[in-house]
Amino acid sequence: METSERARLDAYFARVAKEFTPATVPSALLVTHLLAERPAFVNAVGKVANLRAVLPKPRSVHPPARREVEQTYPVDELSRGLFADPDTALAYLETRAAGEPVVLLDVGGYFAPSLDALCERFSGKLLGVVEDTENGHKRYAERGKLPCPVVSVARSPLKDPEDFLVGQSVVFSTEALLRGRGDILHGRPALVLGFGKLGSSIARLLHAKGVHVTVYDVDPVRRAQALSQGFSVARDRDGALHSAGLLLCATGSLSLRGEDFPELKNGAYVATVTSSEDELELAGLPDGYSKSSAGEHVTRYSTTGHYFYLLNGGNAVNFLHGASVGPFIFLVQAEIIAGVRVLARGGLEATLHEIPAIDRSTIAALWLHYYNNR
Known part of the structure; x- marks a missing residue:
């Protein structure tokens, strides 16, 4: 990032933090x-909250x-296991913010499995969670009754805008890896699993590149939407x-079970938009498969009479090329910061909420001030 771009980003987040700093700052x-580009966002979070730990997603x-x-700020190692066990999760939270009011800022529902224990047994007070992703949204929604x-x-x-551009970056990275092996998208029928915001973006760009695209989604409404759009x-x-010949997994949950892999067409490529632990049941792959390198960031899985290729180890393929979506991601990051103030104010029921529309309008106006250059 150029010095001038970083200065503009810092100025934007300074305005966002000033706008949304709570009257009583939580941890x-x-x-x-x-x-x-993420340190600017992290620093802004540190202005609206006492930031006790940063937990980077392991593969990004x-x-x-x-x-x-x-x-x-303290930077700790993140894993699903850290928050899968309530006792482990509670012990970790106590080491970082014992006795304090705390907001958890999440990407992918990491805190969901232990949320009850954190609310009931933490020595401080868990004010709530701000979740960024559709995958995480589903994890919290599937819990039924929430404790906070x-x-x-x-x-x-x-x-x-971010979701649309992430879809575009997934196609870019997928095509780059295929071309690195002397292969191309054209002539390789594609199956997009999941027709949400990311899946629909992926399907549209593949279609624009002349690829025959088939869509599948568990939701019949989304299947109808895909059909109405010509897929x-x-x-x-x-x-x-x-x-x-190409599978793009964009469900935000389990796309391929272990028993699905032997059903893939020989030579098929598999790519995902999120982590392998969410989209792919690789541990359930039948015995007899071996894996070997088939090029940079391409793994060949093979057994007698069958083989397929996995891109980026099954993790989000677009992170190989920075996963850049330009300044549009700063809109959502500002919403996360606004979420801190929403939770710090209190008074919310223990259910799913959105940022108030007036806060979104404020964020959009600030963003346009800095990033609409016309």
């Missing part, structure tokens, strides 16, 4: 993709960004797996 734990850490953040408020920005209209829609998911 916070922050899960985040620690990409190159830019080393210089981590070193910059570590100069000011969860503010989700996953379905905010300010996130639409082929698979009646039978399992049958669609047999004929696809």
Whole structure:
């Protein structure tokens, strides 16, 4: 990032932090993709909350960004296991913010499994959670009754540009890896699993590149939407797996079970938009498969009579090229910061919430001031 761009970003987040600093500042734990531009966002979170720890998503850490953040805030290792066990999660929270009012800033529902224990047994007070992703939104929604408020920005209209551009970056990275092996997208029928914001963006760009795209989603409403937009829609998911030369997994949950992999067409490529632990049941792959390198960031899985290729180890393929979506992501990051103030004010029921529309308008106006250059 150029010095002038970083200065503009810092100025933008300074305005955002000034606008949304709560009257009583809580403590916070922050899960985040620690990409190159992310320290500006982290610093803004540190202005609206006492930031007790930054937990970078393991496969999206830019080393210089981590070193910059570590100069000011504790940076801890993140794993699903850290918060899967309530006792482990509680012990960790006590080491970082014992006795304090705390907001958890989440990306992917990491805190969901232990939320009851954290609310009931923590020596401080858990004010609530701010969740960034559709995957995480579903994890909290599937819990049924929540023990504290969860503010989700996953379905905010300010996130639409980011979701669209993430889809574009997934296609870019997928094509780059195929071309690195001397292969191309054209002539390789694609199956997009999931037709939400990311899946629909992926399908549209593949179609624009001349790729025949078939879509499957568990939601019949989304299947109808895909059909209305001119895509082929698979009646039978399992049958669609047999004929696809490229699979893009964009469900935000489990896309391929272990028993699905042997059904893939020989030579099929598999890519995802999130972590392998969410989208792919690789541990359930039948015995007999071996893996070997088939090029940079391409793994070949093979057994007698069958083989397929996995891109970026099954993790979000677009992170290989920075996952950049330009300044539009700063809209959503500002919403996360606004979520801190919403929770710090209190008075919310223990259910899912959105950022108030007036706060979104404020964020959009600030963003336009800095990033609409015309």
